[in-house]
Amino acid sequence: xxxxxxxxxxxxxxxxxxxxxxxxxxxxxxxxxxxxxxxxxxxxxxxxxxxxxxxxxxxxxxxxxxxxxxxxxxxxxxxxxxx
Amino acid sequence: xxxxxxxxxxxxxxxxxxxxxxxxxxxxxxxxxxxxxxxxxxxxxxxxxxxxxxxxxxxxxxxxxxxxxxxxxxxxxxxxxxxxxxxxxxxxxxxxxxxxxxxxxxxxxxxxxxxxxxxxxxxxxxxxxxxxxxxxxxxxxxxxxxxxxxxxxxxxxxxxxxxxxxxxxxxxxxxxxxxxxxxxxxxxxxxxxxxxxxxxxxxxxxxxxxxxxxxxxxxxxxxxxxxxxxxxxxxxxxxxxxxxxxxxxxxxxxxxxxxxxxxxxxxxxxxxxxxxxxxxxxxxxxxxxxxxxxxxxxxxxxxxxxxxxxxxxxxxxxxxxxxxxxxxxxxxxxxxxxxxxxxxxxxxxxxxxxxxxxxxxxxxxxxxxxxxxxxxxxxxxxxxxxxxxxxxxxxxxxxxxxxxxxxxxxxxxxxxxxxxxxxxxxxxxxxxxxxxxxxxxxxxxxxxxxxxxxxxxxxxxxxxxxxxxxxxxxxxxxxxxxxxxxxxxxxxxxxxxxxxxxxxxxxxxxxxxxxxxxxxxxxxxxxxxxxxxxxxxxxxxxxxxxxxxxxxxxxxxxxxxxxxxxxxxxxxxxxxxxxxxxxxxxxxxxxxxxxxxxxxxxxxxxxxxxxxxxxxxxxxx
Numbered sequence: 001x002x003x004x005x006x007x008x009x010x011x012x013x014x015x016x017x018x019x020x021x022x023x024x025x026x027x028x029x030x031x032x033x034x035x036x037x038x039x040x041x042x043x044x045x046x047x048x049x050x051x052x053x054x055x056x057x058x059x060x061x062x063x064x065x066x067x068x069x070x071x072x073x074x075x076x077x078x079x080x081x082x083x
Numbered sequence: 084x085x086x087x088x089x090x091x092x093x094x095x096x097x098x099x100x101x102x103x104x105x106x107x108x109x110x111x112x113x114x115x116x117x118x119x120x121x122x123x124x125x126x127x128x129x130x131x132x133x134x135x136x137x138x139x140x141x142x143x144x145x146x147x148x149x150x151x152x153x154x155x156x157x158x159x160x161x162x163x164x165x166x167x168x169x170x171x172x173x174x175x176x177x178x179x180x181x182x183x184x185x186x187x188x189x190x191x192x193x194x195x196x197x198x199x200x201x202x203x204x205x206x207x208x209x210x211x212x213x214x215x216x217x218x219x220x221x222x223x224x225x226x227x228x229x230x231x232x233x234x235x236x237x238x239x240x241x242x243x244x245x246x247x248x249x250x251x252x253x254x255x256x257x258x259x260x261x262x263x264x265x266x267x268x269x270x271x272x273x274x275x276x277x278x279x280x281x282x283x284x285x286x287x288x289x290x291x292x293x294x295x296x297x298x299x300x301x302x303x304x305x306x307x308x309x310x311x312x313x314x315x316x317x318x319x320x321x322x323x324x325x326x327x328x329x330x331x332x333x334x335x336x337x338x339x340x341x342x343x344x345x346x347x348x349x350x351x352x353x354x355x356x357x358x359x360x361x362x363x364x365x366x367x368x369x370x371x372x373x374x375x376x377x378x379x380x381x382x383x384x385x386x387x388x389x390x391x392x393x394x395x396x397x398x399x400x401x402x403x404x405x406x407x408x409x410x411x412x413x414x415x416x417x418x419x420x421x422x423x424x425x426x427x428x429x430x431x432x433x434x435x436x437x438x439x440x441x442x443x444x445x446x447x448x449x450x451x452x453x454x455x456x457x458x459x460x461x462x463x464x465x466x467x468x469x470x471x472x473x474x475x476x477x478x479x480x481x482x483x484x485x486x487x488x489x490x491x492x493x494x495x496x497x498x499x500x501x502x503x504x505x506x507x508x509x510x511x512x513x514x515x516x517x518x519x520x521x522x523x524x525x526x527x528x529x530x531x532x533x534x535x536x537x538x539x540x541x542x543x544x545x546x547x548x549x550x551x552x553x554x555x556x557x558x559x560x561x562x563x564x565x566x567x568x569x570x571x572x573x574x575x576x577x578x579x580x581x582x583x584x585x586x587x588x589x590x591x592x593x594x595x596x597x598x599x600x601x602x603x604x605x606x607x608x609x610x611x612x613x614x615x616x617x618x619x620x621x622x623x624x625x626x627x628x629x630x631x632x633x634x635x636x637x638x639x640x641x642x643x644x645x646x647x648x649x650x651x652x653x654x655x656x657x658x659x660x661x662x663x664x665x666x667x668x669x670x671x672x673x674x675x676x677x678x679x680x681x682x683x684x685x686x687x688x689x690x691x692x693x694x695x696x697x698x699x700x701x702x703x704x
Contacts, residue, residue, distance in 0.1 A: 016088055017121045019095070019128070039124065042156055043117035046324045050115065058313050 001078060006052075006071040013047045026068025048074065054081060085112055088121070095125055095135070102129060103138035110167035116324035119331070120156060123163040144170045144338070147198035147245075149177035149185055150252070151206020153319040160331030161202065168339040179319060180206060186241045194244050200338050201241055202295070204252040204321060205234055212276045216262075216269050223270040224279075231283040235292070242291045248341050250295040250334055251288065253281040255322065258306035290501065293337050297321070300329045336495060346476065346496045347454035349392060350441055353403035353410055353432070355460045356480060356487075357389070357422060358382050363409050373419030381484040386421035388488045393426065395499045398448065398513055400429040402440045402457070404464075407432045428513045437464050438471035448513060456496045515596055533628060533696040536593040540629065542636050543702040545586040550575050552600050553588060556619060561658040564619040565651065565665060583608050584616070585640040589633060591624050591697075598624055604633055606640060606649075613641040615651045618665075631693035634669050638690050650674075651683040669693075 001009075007024050014022045018035050022028075030036040036044075045061055048054075048070075054077040064070040086105040094102040106126060113119045129135050148154045148161065154176055162172045175196040177185050182203060185193045210230055212223060238249050256277040266272045270279060281298045288294055301309030304325060314320035321327060354361045359371025359378045371379040393399060399422070403410050410432035414424045424430065429447055431440040437457070445452050452474040459465050460480040468475055478494055480487055491497070545553060554572040561567065570578075578584050589602035601624050605617040615637065620629060641649050651666040655678075666683035667673065674682040 013117075017117060019092055019125070035124075039120055039156060039159065043120045046115070047117040055313075058317055 001075060003068060003071045003075065006074050007067060009051065010048065010067070010071065010074075013044060013051060017043055017047065024067050026071070027066055029066040052078060054078060085109070091122075091125065095129055098132075098134040100136055102135050107138075107167060107169075110163055114328070116156070116160065116328050119160050119163050119328060123159045126163065126166060141166075141169055141171045142342075143173065144200065145173045145175075145196065145198045146200045146202060146338075147175040147177065147193050147196060147247070148202045148204075149182035149193065150202075150204025150321075151180045151182065151209060152204050152321045153179050154204070157321065157327050157331060160327055161334050164331045164335035165338065168335050170335075170339070182206075183237065186237055186244070189244075198245055198247045200250065200341075201245060201247045202250045202252070202334055203238065203241070205254075207254045207277075210234070210254060210280060211273055212271050214271060216265075216271045218269075218271055220270055223276070227270070227276065227280055227283060231280060231287060234284065235287055235289070238292050239289070242289075247291075248338070249292045250337055251284065251292050252295045252297050252321075252330070253284055255297055255301045255306065255309060256281075258310055293341070293500065295330065295334055295337060297326075297330060300333055301326060304329060340495075340498065340500065344451075344454060345499065346397065346456050347450055348398045348400055348428075348444070348448065348456070349389065349497075350400045350402045350444065350455060350457040350475075351389065352457075352459035352461070352464065353401060353405060355484075356458060357386055358413065358417075358420075359484065362413060363405055367412055367417060370413065370417070372413070372417060378484055379419070381487070383419055383421060385484060385487045388491065390421055390426060392491075392497055395497060397497055398428045399426055400444050400448075401427050401431060402437050402444065403432045404434055404437070405432040436467060436471070438468050441468060441472055441475060456494070458491070511596065529626075530696070536627070536696070538591060538593045538627060538697045539700060540632055540697045541590040541592075541700045541702055542632075543588050543590075545575065545579050545588060547576070547579065549588055549600060550579075553603055556600070556603050556621070557617065560619040560621065561656065562622050562661050563625065564617075564656070564659050565615065565662055566617055566654045567656045567659060568617050568654075570617075578605065585613065585644055587633070587636055587640065589620075589629060589636075591627070591629060602629055602633055604637060606637060606644075608644050608646060611645065611647045613637070613644060613646040613649050615649065618651070628693075628695035628697055630665070630669065631695050632697050632699060635692045638685075638687055638692070641687060647687055649685045649687065651685070653680045653683070655680050 003026065011024050014024055017040065020035060022033055030041065049056065052074055054074065056077065060073055064073055086109050091105045091109055094105055106122060110122050113122055144165065148158050158174055158176050162174055165172045175193055175198060177193065185191050212226065214223065238251060241249060254277045256274050262272050266274045270276055285294045301322065309322045309326040311320060311323035314323060351357055359382055360369055362370055372382050373379045389399065411424065413420050414422065429444045431444060441455060441457060445455060452472055455475045456478065457468050457475050458478045458480055462479050465477045465479040468477055476496055478490055481490060550572055554570065554575045557570050557575065578586055585606040587604040588600050590600050591598045602620040603617060607614045607616045637649055651671055653663065653665065671683035671685045674684050
C-alpha cells in the first residue's frame with residue numbers, strides 16, 4: 001500500500017470520529033484541526049492500529065509531524081509485518 | 084435500534100432532543116475505546132452548547148477517580164459508561180499516583196468535593212513483593228497481609244471522610260511465562276503474590292468496598308490482551324485499550340447496581356427452556372432431561388444453576404403455555420428433574436398471554452415488576468413481555484441449551500452485593516406465604532382455614548439463649564408494637580432476674596414450617612395491677628389468633644403474681660396505628676384515650692380464656 005492508499009483508508013476513521021468533516025492531505029497536522037486534541041489523538045492511534053492490524057513501537061507516532069509522515073509510518077509497519 | 088454515527092452527529096448539529104436517547108443507545112452499544120471517546124466528545128459538546136434541552140430521567144452523581152495510574156482517558160470512558168446506564172457524573176480526577184495523600188490529607192480538594200463514589204486504582208508497583216524468591220513463605224505471607232491491611236485501612240479512612248461507596252480495583256497477574264514450573268511454588272513470584280493479594284483483599288473487604296475485579300476481567304479477555312507495557316511506559320496506563328473499556332463498563336455497572344434494587348424473581352418457561360421438547364406432545368417419557376443424552380444433560384445442568392440462584396434469595400416462578408396438570412407432571416414424577424414443585428413459589432401453566440401471567444405473579448408475590456427476570460427460548464414470547472411489561476427484564480435463550488447457563492451468568496441480573504442467611508431462607512418463606520394464599524382461597528371460612536394450619540405455639544419466660552432475638556424484636560418491631568419501648572440486650576438480660584416483671588416469648592409453627600420466636604410480652608407488677616410494659620409481635624403472623632393466646636397467657640401470669648387486673652397502654656408512634664384498638668378488640672375497658680394514646684383495664688375476675696385454633700406448649704422454666 002502506498003501513501004495515498006493509506007491516507008484514503010485513514011480518511012474513514014476521520015470521517016467517523018470528527019464532527020466537522022476533515023479532508024486528509026499529507027501536509028495536514030493536528031495543529032490545523034480544532035477537534036484534533038490529545039484525546040482525539042489517542043482515539044486515532046487506537047483506531048489506526050486496529051484498522052491496519054499493526055502495532056506501533058514506543059515513540060514512533062509522536063515522531064511524525066503530519067498525516068503524510070503518519071501514513072509512511074503505517075506503510076513501514078505493514079511492510080515489516082509482511083516480511 | 085442502533086444509530087449510525089452520522090445520524091447522531093446530524094441530530095447534534097440540528098439540535099434535536101432525540102440526540103440524547105440516540106447518544107445513550109450508542110453509548111450502550113459502543114465496543115471500542117475510540118467509539119466511546121468519540122461519543123464522550125459529542126456529549127460534552129452538547130452539554131457545553133446547551134442548545135439541546137437536557138435529557139429527562141438521568142441522575143447526577145459525584146465521583147472521584149484516584150490511583151497509581153494515569154486516569155486519563157479512563158475517566159472519559161467511565162463517565163461515558165455511566166451516561167449509558169443513566170447517570171450524569173461530576174468527576175474529581177486525582178493526580179497521577181497521588182492517591183494516598185489525596186485520601187489522608189484533611190484539606191484535600193478530593194474530600195471537599197464530597198464524592199458519592201470513589202474509584203480507587205492502587206498502584207500495582209507499590210503492591211508487589213520486593214524480597215527474594217527463596218524467602219520463607221511465612222515472611223512473604225506476613226508482608227502480603229500487612230499490605231492488604233494497609234490498603235483496606237486506606238479505604239476505611241476514605242470512607243470515614245467521605246461516606247462514599249468505594250470501588251477498589253485489584254491487580255493483574257503478569258501473563259509472562261517467567262519462572263516456569265517454579266511460578267506456583269513460591270509466593271514471591273509476581274503471579275502467586277498478585278493472585279493471593281487479590282484474594283485477601285476480597286475476603287477482607289468491608290461492606291462499603293466493592294472489589295472492581297481487574298484480575299477477573301483481564302483473565303476473561305485474556306491476560307495478554309489486557310496487559311499493555313507500552314501503554315504503561317508511554318503514559319502510565321492501567322492496561323490495554325480493551326481492558327480500559329472493560330473496566331469502565333464494569334465500574335459503571337457496579338455503581339448502577341449499588342443504586343438499584345436487585346432482581347428478586349426468575350420466571351421460567353418450561354418446554355425447551357428447562358427440558359427439551361414439548362411436554363404436551365412428547366409426554367413424561369418423551370422430554371429430553373437427564374444424563375442419558377447430551378441435550379438432556381445440558382437441560383439438567385441449567386436446572387441445577389437455576390436452583391442455585393435460590394441460595395442468593397432469587398425466587399423461582401413458572402409461566403408456561405401448557406395444561407396445568409401436564410406441565411406439573413415432570414415436577415412431581417420425572418426422576419431427573421432437579422427443580423421440584425416446592426422450589427417454585429408461583430406456578431402458572433395456562434393459555435393466557437405470558438404478560439398477563441407475569442403481572443398476576445407479581446401481584447400474588449406482592450413484588451414490583453422491576454424485580455422480575457423472564458427467560459424463554461421463544462423470541463415471540465420474549466417480545467410480548469417486552470412490549471406489554473417493559474419493566475420486566477428478559478433473557479431470550481439461544482438455540483443451544485448448552486449456552487443457557489452462560490447467558491444467565493453473564494446477564495448481570497443475579498449479582499448480589501452481599502448474600503445473607505436471610506436470602507437463603509427467603510424462598511421458603513415466600514413459598515409458605517403463597518401456600519397460605521392458596522389455602523385461604525379454598526378454605527371457606529377463616530375458622531376452618533386457621534384450623535387447617537395445625538398451629539402450635541410455645542410459650543416461655545425469657546431465657547438467656549433467646550436474649551439476642553428478643554432484643555432484636557424489641558428494637559426493630561414498629562407496627563405491631565403497643566409501646567415501642569426499646570431495650571438493649573443487657574436491659575433485657577436484667578429482666579430475667581427481676582421479681583417486678585413477668586416475661587413471655589411465643590414461638591409459632593404450623594404445617595408449613597417454623598416461624599420461630601415471633602412475639603414478646605413484658606408485664607410489670609405494681610400491687611394488684613399487671614401493667615403491660617411491652618407487647619409486640621412480628622407481622623408475619625397477624626390474624627392467626629396469637630394475640631388471643633398471648634392474652635390468655637398474660638392473665639395466667641397475672642394470677643400467678645397475685646394481680647387482679649391487667650392494665651394495657653397504647654403509645655402511638657408513626658408506625659403502630661394498626662394496634663390502636665388492640666385492647667378494645669380484646670375486651671379491655673377504656674380508662675383514658677387521647678392524642679397521647681390510651682390506658683385500658685381488664686378485670687381478671689370473670690375472664691374467660693379466649694378459644695383459638697392454636698395448640699399450646701409451655702416450655703419448662
